[in-house]
Amino acid sequence: MAGVEVTPLRPWDDFFPGWERFAKPDVKDMARWNNRVVSNLLYYQTNYLAVAVGVFCIVGFLNPLGMFTAMAVVSGVFLGSVWAAENRTVVSNFKRRSPVAFVLAVMVASYVLISLLGSVMVFMTAITLPLTLVLAHSSFRLRNMKNKLENKIECAGLKRSPMGILLETLGQQEENLQKFQSFLEAKMKE
Template sequence: MPDLIFPPLRSFHDFVSASARFGLPDGQDVHKWNNRVINNLHYYQSNYFVLAICVFLLVGCLQPVHMVEGLAIVAVGCWGASLVKSYWPYLQALQGEKLGLMLAGTAAATVLFIHYFLSGILFFLCAVILSVLVVILHASLRLRNIKNKLSNRIEEAGLKQTPMGVLLSSLGQEFIPIVSQHDKGFQQSITDN
């Protein structure tokens, strides 16, 4: 596997200025729209990372206490899930009264956390979701240029690997064409014979 390469920030002129070409995606051709989003995510990934952080921080400036509270609770939740995963064999060995007390204590702590910190958790999650939506919106509307297409073909050929390429591969989003319904029926008839 090739080394991970962090692509440079694309110029503001290329990313959002007046000369950058934008257009609504064709809602009828989902494959083409998906391809545009994936290619733009690859090409502008450094810009999208900076944009997502800026949106996240901007939203965080609106309610900094809720943001820090939500971040802390989500971090504690992730830590707790990691802890439970690492001690899972020991927890499975608990039986009877000890297991019931532990489950009751966990349920009570969860209810208290949700009751007192729900606004912080929701605010934090809204900031994360808004950051992702802004990135997806730009990737959907930004038309590709020649440099974008060339850069994506180099990564597709496996000559370089980027963080966005690794993330999209782990999510199952690669440069694979979508099979039409007609082709699926044809493939099904071949496998039946």
């Protein structure tokens, strides 16, 4: 297994080119849409981190106590869910069967706890806004050849990145790896 590598910051004209490189995702083909999102998350992860940090800093500057509360709650819920998925069979099976529902459950649990602590607007702005921007970009941005190549390298385990580790933890990379392995096996038989 290779060491973890941070991907380079992609140039602006690659990250946000003309409108011809954006298209509405096919909501009828969820597997294809998921593949587009995962590929873009892996390829543009450093750009997404820069956008998230920018929004996060602006909101943190405006409400530091609420920001700290939101960070602590989300981190605690995320770490608790990862621990539960590794140590509790019921949670592990649920995560494996429906990874999207698992992620949504973590987000809802975070939201409920933050609302009890009175920092809902900070959560909505500082955490949900960057996630929404990242999800929108990764859903609408068409992949290019470099993007597809980087995704295959990551799925094969030749390169590890922070986003790849996060996606693997959330159960979003397993099916891509299986598809890639079956693709390789088919090519080797030819």
